[in-house]
Amino acid sequence: xxxxxxxxxxxxxxxxxxxxxxxxxxxxxxxxxxxxxxxxxxxxxxxxxxxxxxxxxxxxxxxxxxxxxxxxxxxxxxxxxxxxxxxxxxxxxxxxxxxxxxxxxxxxxxxxxxxxxxxxxxxxxxxxxxxxxxxxxxxxxxxxxxxxxxxxxxxxxxxxxxxxxxxxxxxxxxxxxxxxxxxxxxxxxxxxxxxxxxxxxxxxxxxxxxxxxxxxxxxxxxxxxxxxxxxxxxxxxxxxxxxxxxxxxxxxxxxxxxxxxxxxxxxxxxxxxxxxxxxxxxxxxxxxxxxxxxxxxxxxxxxxxxxxxxxxxxxxxxxxxxxxxxxxxxxxxxxxxxxxxxxxxxxxxxxxxxxxxxxxxxxxxxxxxxxxxxxxxxxxxxxxxxxxxxxxxxxxxxxxxxxxxxxxxxxxxxxxxxxxxxxxxxxxxxxxxxxxxxxxxxxxxxxxxxxxxxxxxxxxxxxxxxxxxxxxxxxxxxxxxxxxxxxxxxxxxxxxxxxxxxxxxxxxxxxxxxxxxxxxxxxxxxxxxxxxxxxxxxxxxxxxxxxxx
Amino acid sequence: xxxxxxxxxxxxxxxxxxxxxxxxxxxxxxxxxxxxxxxxxxxxxxxxxxxxxxxxxxxxxxxxxxxxxxxxxxxxxxxxxxxxxxxxxxxxxxxxxxxxxxxxxxxxxxxxxxxxxxxxxxxxxxxxxxxxxxxxxxxxxxxxxxxxxxxxxxxxxxxxxxxxxxxxxxxxxxxxxxxxxxxxxxxxxxxxxxxxxxxxxxxxxxxxxxxxxxxxxxxxxxxxxxxxxxxxxxxxxxxxxxxxxxxxxxxxxxxxxxxxxxxxxxxxxxxxxxxxxxxxxxxxxxxxxxxxxxxxxxxxxxxxxxxxxxxxxxxxxxxxxxxxxxxxxxxxxxxxxxxxxxxxxxxxxxxxxxxxxxxxxx
Numbered sequence: 001x002x003x004x005x006x007x008x009x010x011x012x013x014x015x016x017x018x019x020x021x022x023x024x025x026x027x028x029x030x031x032x033x034x035x036x037x038x039x040x041x042x043x044x045x046x047x048x049x050x051x052x053x054x055x056x057x058x059x060x061x062x063x064x065x066x067x068x069x070x071x072x073x074x075x076x077x078x079x080x081x082x083x084x085x086x087x088x089x090x091x092x093x094x095x096x097x098x099x100x101x102x103x104x105x106x107x108x109x110x111x112x113x114x115x116x117x118x119x120x121x122x123x124x125x126x127x128x129x130x131x132x133x134x135x136x137x138x139x140x141x142x143x144x145x146x147x148x149x150x151x152x153x154x155x156x157x158x159x160x161x162x163x164x165x166x167x168x169x170x171x172x173x174x175x176x177x178x179x180x181x182x183x184x185x186x187x188x189x190x191x192x193x194x195x196x197x198x199x200x201x202x203x204x205x206x207x208x209x210x211x212x213x214x215x216x217x218x219x220x221x222x223x224x225x226x227x228x229x230x231x232x233x234x235x236x237x238x239x240x241x242x243x244x245x246x247x248x249x250x251x252x253x254x255x256x257x258x259x260x261x262x263x264x265x266x267x268x269x270x271x272x273x274x275x276x277x278x279x280x281x282x283x284x285x286x287x288x289x290x291x292x293x294x295x296x297x298x299x300x301x302x303x304x305x306x307x308x309x310x311x312x313x314x315x316x317x318x319x320x321x322x323x324x325x326x327x328x329x330x331x332x333x334x335x336x337x338x339x340x341x342x343x344x345x346x347x348x349x350x351x352x353x354x355x356x357x358x359x360x361x362x363x364x365x366x367x368x369x370x371x372x373x374x375x376x377x378x379x380x381x382x383x384x385x386x387x388x389x390x391x392x393x394x395x396x397x398x399x400x401x402x403x404x405x406x407x408x409x410x411x412x413x414x415x416x417x418x419x420x421x422x423x424x425x426x427x428x429x430x431x432x433x434x435x436x437x438x439x440x441x442x443x444x445x446x447x448x449x450x451x452x453x454x455x456x457x458x459x460x461x462x463x464x465x466x467x468x469x470x471x472x473x474x475x476x477x478x479x480x481x482x483x484x485x486x487x488x489x490x491x492x493x494x495x496x497x498x499x500x501x502x503x504x505x506x507x508x509x510x511x512x513x514x515x516x517x518x519x520x521x522x523x524x525x526x527x528x529x530x531x532x533x534x535x536x537x538x539x540x541x542x543x544x545x546x547x548x549x
Numbered sequence: 550x551x552x553x554x555x556x557x558x559x560x561x562x563x564x565x566x567x568x569x570x571x572x573x574x575x576x577x578x579x580x581x582x583x584x585x586x587x588x589x590x591x592x593x594x595x596x597x598x599x600x601x602x603x604x605x606x607x608x609x610x611x612x613x614x615x616x617x618x619x620x621x622x623x624x625x626x627x628x629x630x631x632x633x634x635x636x637x638x639x640x641x642x643x644x645x646x647x648x649x650x651x652x653x654x655x656x657x658x659x660x661x662x663x664x665x666x667x668x669x670x671x672x673x674x675x676x677x678x679x680x681x682x683x684x685x686x687x688x689x690x691x692x693x694x695x696x697x698x699x700x701x702x703x704x705x706x707x708x709x710x711x712x713x714x715x716x717x718x719x720x721x722x723x724x725x726x727x728x729x730x731x732x733x734x735x736x737x738x739x740x741x742x743x744x745x746x747x748x749x750x751x752x753x754x755x756x757x758x759x760x761x762x763x764x765x766x767x768x769x770x771x772x773x774x775x776x777x778x779x780x781x782x783x784x785x786x787x788x789x790x791x792x793x794x795x796x797x798x799x800x801x802x803x804x805x806x807x808x809x810x811x812x813x814x815x816x817x818x819x820x821x822x823x824x825x826x827x828x829x830x831x832x833x834x835x836x837x838x839x840x841x842x843x844x845x846x847x848x849x850x851x852x853x854x855x856x857x858x859x860x861x862x863x864x865x866x867x868x869x870x871x872x873x874x875x876x877x878x879x880x881x882x883x884x885x886x887x888x889x890x891x892x893x894x895x896x897x898x899x900x901x902x903x904x905x906x907x908x909x910x911x
Contacts, residue, residue: 340784361787371785379781385774392771393786403768434558 013076015040015226016061016195021070023056030056031067032250038195038243043217043227045237045258047270048247049466054230057247058197061228062094063087088114091194093161095201099153101145108141111160124163131159134216147303152327154201161196196220197228202236207494207527214240232270232467233495234263246270271468281482283502286316288353289455289486290337290369295348297336305329305510307336312505312512314486316454319477320515321501322490323526329510330490331374334459337488338371339364351455365394368454372445372461374490376437380444383433387425388414390432391447421446422472438465445473449480456480457488462496474500494523508532553894563892568838568845571885572852578880588867596867597859597877607858609744613816614854616749617642617808619846621832623760624801626841630764631797632777637683637698638805639829640705641676645806646813647709648675650728650820653735653813654717660734668735669810676806677799679705684798688791694798706825713820728820737815749811754847756804761843773797805829831857834882853878 018036022029030053038044048054059065061072063081072079074090081087084094101110108125115124128141132155139155148156198217202210217227217240231237237244237258244258246269254269295310307329314320324330335341336349339361349357351367361371373379381390388410392399398409414428421442425435432440442465448456461477462470477500481487491497497504504521506513506529513534516525576594583593601607621638628635649672656664682701686692710726719729737747764770776783776793783790808828813820835853839845860874 338785339787360789361785363787365787373785375781378779379785382775382779382782384778389771392768393775393782396768399768405766405768405771407766431558 013073014038015042015075017073017076018057018061019071019073021057021060021067021072023053023060023065023067025056029250031060034070034247034250034252036245036252036255038226038228040194040226041221041224042243043221043229043241045241045244046228046230046247047232047234047237047244047266049232049271049468052247052270053250054247055199058094058199058228058230061087061195062092062197088164088193092197093164093193093195094197094199095154095157095161096199099157101153101156103146104144106142106144107139107148107156107159110145110156111141111163114160114164127163128159131162143303147301148327158198158201161193161198164193193225195226195228197230199230200232201229202231202233207523210236234258234266235495237266238263248272267467283318283481284484285318285502286484288313289316289351290314290488291350291353292337293348293350295336295344297332297341297344299332300341300343305332307332307510310510310512312515314455314488316486317481317484318502319481319487319489319500321497321504321518322488322507322512323494323497323504324490324492324507324530326492328507328530330459330507332510333507333512334371334373334457334490337457338369338373370394370448370451370453370456372448372456372458374459374463376440376444377433381432381440384431386414386429386431387418387423387435387443388428390414390443391417394447395451417443417446417450420450421476422469437463438469441465442469442473445476449476453480453485455486455488457490459490461489461491462493463491470496494526498523506530506534550898552897553890554897556893556895559892560895563888564840567888567892568840568849568885570891571838571881571888574884574888575877575880578884579877582873582876586869588869593863593867593869596862597855600862601855601858606744609741609746610858611851611854612746612750614857615847615850616753617812617828618832618835618850618853619753620749620756620808620811621801621805621829622835622839622846622850623756623843624804625832625836626839626843626846627760627764627770627773628797628801629836630777630841631773631793632780633794633797634695635680635683635698635798635801636695636833637680637700637702637705637829638801638832639825639827640698640702641679641802641805642809642812642829643702643705643709643825644679645672645676645809646817646820646824647705647712647809648672648806649810650717650731650813653731654728656732656735658732660732662734662738664735665737665814668814669807672810672813673803673807676809677803679806680798680802681795683802684795687794687798694794702825702829706822709820709824710822713822717820719819726822730819731814735814736818737811745816747811747815749815752807752811757843757847764843769796805832831878834878838881838885852881856881 014037016036016038018034021031021034023031032053034053034057036044036046036057046054046057056065060067061081063083063086066082072081079090081090081092087093102113105113108121108128111128112119112121112124125141128139132139139152139159145153145156202213217229221227229237229241238261241258244256244261244266245252246254246256246266248270256266256269258266290313292310292312295307297307299306305328310333312320322330332341336344339356339359342358342360344357346357347355349355351364351369354367356364356367377383381393388407391410391413392405395413398406398413400406411428417423418425418428423435423443423446424439425443435443441462445458445461448458456477458477461473465473474496477487477489489497489500498518498521501518503515503517504526505515506526508530509532511532513529576598579594579597580590583590601611621642625635625638649668652664652668652671679701680698683694683698686697687694713726713728717728719725719727722729737749739745739747740750764774772783772786772788773793773796775786776788776790780790783793809824812828813824817824831853835846835849838849838852839847856874856877860871860877863869863873864871
């Protein structure tokens, strides 16, 4: 449904061409002479570490940031994209890594806000349900955003991008508000964006859902929609993309066909070296550190997940991975284990043999339980306070018996953390919110690891963290385990769980599966269990597929 | 065209400069106001910005007004930083004055000078108890503390009215609604003969130091502030929100009650229906203009006191309504809020907006 006019004017021109794009920020040159060509219907990967300039480049294409120099050609014609609204008129839409959703509004209202004003909320709601079904992106349009998990929020973002980036068509605007037009309609399935930018879209999906998304993306590409796919997952890029532009420190270090490359060669382009290989030695397990016994808990929010019959056991010196799509009770379980939700029935949570079901987070911390939450800003750290002050949330060695804070010592503590975990920050006095997500994560993880926990519970340890830093965090976790610490890792990245864990459990619908030694776990099996199907082991493969569909 | 642009980092310079800029704007608006009222703006400004500070005696009067403002605002700063919205300091001030007044009335010829300590203690406890009602209702029934504390102001005023019209009325007071004049032994000691300023100023300055220490050097102050800045982080860390609520309200109630005690046994010397003079409400502005910082509060309290005195002078000497005080206080708060925008944003001259150039593709 592209306008014939446009197709005729530049039949052979690439969909998008960047020429010599540069952007200087006060402290850093985010983009330095970046050139890039995306052809119609091409799935083009942009690969690079955090801070390599990927996000800035995407924001320039999307009109959210103005470049200092360079040209953007859209279907062969030079354009200046002044705003995201204008980008959407051109047919460019984007799914940000950091969500831009209004917490108090429903999914449908959020999508509606991003659209042309000429649709009713009811139309949009229906359309969301259709698109959600079409692409396997389960979204309940009527739920408020604040009740959704991170993964669910991202699905809302993807649906919004699919609906919003439709090239401007004057005829559609003048359509009466009533029922949808019979053929195609304003929001018809054929009106996809011409260029869809996806920033790390798969980090919250099950392997099956990733496969489904890839099918969707390939269908979109076949229909002529170009896709810019930003990721650091090398396997995904090699499976999905036809071209790959690699950025390092704002410059293009290579443009390759990822299908011809190996993970190692891509890594070299991206970070100039191969990531260190983790040494995973046999676990020497000790005494039981954490025991959860038939824990059931009614959800607090109407859209939360009730926990039902959860039992698990974790020993000193081992890492237990918790797999599962977010929104299946992980948040609720974490709150119970950390003590933020003290409603658990007496005796259901035991720490080193002692009942802590109703103990406060502080008293659990005194017994050696440290916790890294999924949300960094606002929960793991206070955004407006300095890094030094943020160490005081969980570290009290600089507080004396009378509650007096030794500020010099707090400062030193923060400086040590910054140095040891290579946190890029403007010193111990920098506000937590001034750090990038990855750097703040390094700081928070470091704060808890350095506390010398006996049990560490960590949620999404490397979400949004670049490859080098992720490897560092994982290595630290393994070191901690080898030192006899019990670790519970909740992650949506299966690769990470397989790399770290000694045993795996899966969470689905508020229940926890039996644990599997890592040697017996396969991606297929875990993916299947993510749908809650671990009770049906004996069924034949055919039946399984049926149940999943 | 002027354009507001988000700063990458909040400006430290503007955080300090913003109150000064606001003051300058208030002065400018004041000049306009005086001109509209047909008065000589210079003389008008003189009433507000020179007369209150021109002599040692004037400073003494300034101290009398600033002391309760500083004391109350310190408590409120802790409250507001903890995200507990105590709007009813005026009521806690009144109940504090009543309790202090009751102790003062028990004095007789044999009382020692130490009774002043008991008077002030009673004031602080009275204010605490009054704020405690708000805390209890919030804690037990999740009743909104803004509404409860505000409504309790009127209850406190009724209570005061009942006492001075009823049981506590001076039998020899020609039926005026007032208590007996407290004995001299109960008087808050003055700093200098002939001037009204008393040791309340020293108490206020000591409190400034104590509150600074509490907020920035103790773990309890840290916990309170985290609870206000990021409730989820406070839960994560395991800081009790109930404890923060009680601490903040009792502390600010106690400070307001202390101010009430100092006022009753100090400049007033008896209880009348005119004990509530608006200090409790003005202190809210003082706390915010002072950036919720103990040292900043001292400066903003002095400024507010200048407005109080200037308003009275403008009434007696220029024949202007006394409500000018309120106008100036309001202007200051408004301009401050406006100037605070510049902490997070900067002004830029936008050259031609670069929009509407993307017609190439359609």
